[in-house]
Amino acid sequence: MARTKNPAARSLLIERAAQMLRSREPVTLRSLVAGTGVSTMAVYTYFGGMDGVWKAVRQEGFSRLAVRLATVTVSADAVRDLTALGSAYLSNALDNPDLYRVMFDATFDLEDSHAADQSLHHLVRAAERARDSGRFRGDVDPLELATQSWTIGHGLASLVATGPLPRQMLAHGVPLLTALFVSAGDDPGRCRSSVEQGWNLPSSPPCDDAPGEKA
Amino acid sequence: MARTKNPAARSLLIERAAQMLRSREPVTLRSLVAGTGVSTMAVYTYFGGMDGVWKAVRQEGFSRLAVRLATVTVSADAVRDLTALGSAYLSNALDNPDLYRVMFDATFDLEDSHAADQSLHHLVRAAERARDSGRFRGDVDPLELATQSWTIGHGLASLVATGPLPRQMLAHGVPLLTALFVSAGDDPGRCRSSVEQGWNLPSSPPCDDAPGEKA
């Protein structure tokens, strides 16, 4: 398999799978290739089977998450940035709920772990900056705090995107993150201000009512 | 084969499905009834199809969770009780990871929501007692605080039981819950003590190294 395998068909199928996921159509081997001009065998040359398709879709999900997190710019207020990263994480999960579900329902392999670590690293760096700028205590481990922020973000995303909680429950992110950051040493008043700023920073704030969305 | 009108077959199949889930065997219509003496049609008379089987399995999961939560006895220290409920939630999820996954991967229907609400109510009552006993501020909404505790518990359970985090990351539950309860008004020192007591209370503490379990 040395030759250049048509990379256009690969991303076409991944995009189509993501779109079918969003429109709630079942993604099967035959329905995936239907209408695209490629045959079922192409799936096996490109992905090695449906498992490979799901793997690629997961990576697409992580890729979109990485893009979202990258839109959060670094400011002088690291607590604000940390909150903005959490908010971006949630808005990404809510904009791609089925993709988010696929990302976390299969067992993680090494590539997934790498992608997840890369995303987590955004949070780690922000936590480190918050500590080094004096907002958090010196004994705060940035990785631990980032993991705890991730736990809050994933818990909310999971319960709201694929679970029983309604969308407005995302607003719990504000008090939860505030409590965590205050426990890390931040001043309560200052923390509240930073969190509220960061929460509403991303392009599509996850807590505000979406345009035209009805409960 | 002969036959008794057999309500026992229902719970037999549910139990078998849960066991197959635990042993990682694929649960299919034919494999589910294989060796049990009941035929494939029985699945349709009892459950109406495989969807009904999964629904029943989800209910079984919620039922086991309810049993776990019920083992947490009420004490004078409501913060300890609240933590113990979270700890019991996590130990249940870790003892039945596949069941836990099934509980939260399908879309919730009314029965599931009822079961979840019932479990959540345990937390709500404990939060209410913590507030009324003066540990939390008077303006704390027990339902909100219970939901936030649930978010932490579900986030940890999901990331550890079916996700990328190793088991020892469950220990993050202690600082997360402490931060939340302190933000609700509890005294930091007292809160830490209560949380540590409650965390190690359930029969199988989720953070301790399991017996004979190797990383």
Place this chain on the structure above:
DNA sequence: TGGAAACCATAGCATCGCTATATATTGTGG
């Protein structure tokens, strides 16, 4: 005891992921 209702076994259908084989396409050495 007889009839009605509930229950179950068998066979078969459409579809699923996947594979084997044959054909078309592509890249490369002479």
Place this chain on the structure above:
DNA sequence: CCACAATATATAGCGATGCTATGGTTTCCA
């Protein structure tokens, strides 16, 4: 420029899936 080898695609089919139709068996109750 052509013949050949390697790769990609297309077709057909296999085992297995969930599900349904149909007819036979068992159970219950009047």
